Amino acid sequence: MTDINGERRSRTAGGVLVAATVAAGLMAGTFFVFACAVMPALARSDDRVYVDVMRDVNEVIQNPVFLLAFMGALALAGLAGWQSRRTPGRWWIWAGATAYALAFLVTVGANIPLNDALARPGDPAALRERFEDPWVAWNVVRAALSTLATACLATGLATRNRPTRPAPTAPRPPYGLPLDPAPDVALTTPANTRPAGRRSPGTTDR
Numbered sequence: 001m002t003d004i005n006g007e008r009r010s011r012t013a014g015g016v017l018v019a020a021t022v023a024a025g026l027m028a029g030t031f032f033v034f035a036c037a038v039m040p041a042l043a044r045s046d047d048r049v050y051v052d053v054m055r056d057v058n059e060v061i062q063n064p065v066f067l068l069a070f071m072g073a074l075a076l077a078g079l080a081g082w083q084s085r086r087t088p089g090r091w092w093i094w095a096g097a098t099a100y101a102l103a104f105l106v107t108v109g110a111n112i113p114l115n116d117a118l119a120r121p122g123d124p125a126a127l128r129e130r131f132e133d134p135w136v137a138w139n140v141v142r143a144a145l146s147t148l149a150t151a152c153l154a155t156g157l158a159t160r161n162r163p164t165r166p167a168p169t170a171p172r173p174p175y176g177l178p179l180d181p182a183p184d185v186a187l188t189t190p191a192n193t194r195p196a197g198r199r200s201p202g203t204t205d206r
Contacts, residue, residue: 017080017093021153023073024100028150031143039136047124058115074104077153089159096152103145110138
């Protein structure tokens with residue numbers, strides 16, 4: 001029963017780690033697309049279009065699918081790190097959880113306040129000037145951290161599933177032989193001892 005429960009816990013921990021890796025990868029991909037496509041494309045727009053589109057993006061992205069991946073990656077990575085405290089690859093998993101936690105803090109502490117400031121009424125040119133460069137820079141930071149988190153979690157997953165080699169054992173002797181046979185004892189005949197029934201040449205019985 002103990003072996004069954006241990007195997008079940010191991011499978012559950014493996015599933016949590018897989019889910020954490022996938023969620024972190026989704027977030028890394030999202031931030032990467034913003035850095036490589038969305039923001040460079042918006043940079044070509046005028047101030048009014050830039051502000052209106054970013055406001056729409058910030059409103060639409062607050063949906064259950066995005067929030068599930070965004071919040072779920074943090075919770076799953078932390079849980080995976082706790083479950084892996086006695087398994088191989090635990091340091092990779094903890095590194096991944098830490099990297100994603102930093103990406104989460106960057107989003108909450110930098111990108112979201114900038115989004116809130118952009119949503120306030122004001123001149124589009126002034127709003128864009130205060131928003132664009134800081135938001136793009138912090139998005140690059142969280143994209144790099146999320147990518148690092150995904151790589152570390154994936155490495156921890158691969159290390160965790162790697163089969164362990166059994167410890168080498170000493171070769172066993174052939175069946176019936178002792179493990180430590182006593183050293184051979186040479187049978188010697190003393191120099192003054194003659195085998196029974198033999199005489200020296202030239203001697204007679206008296």
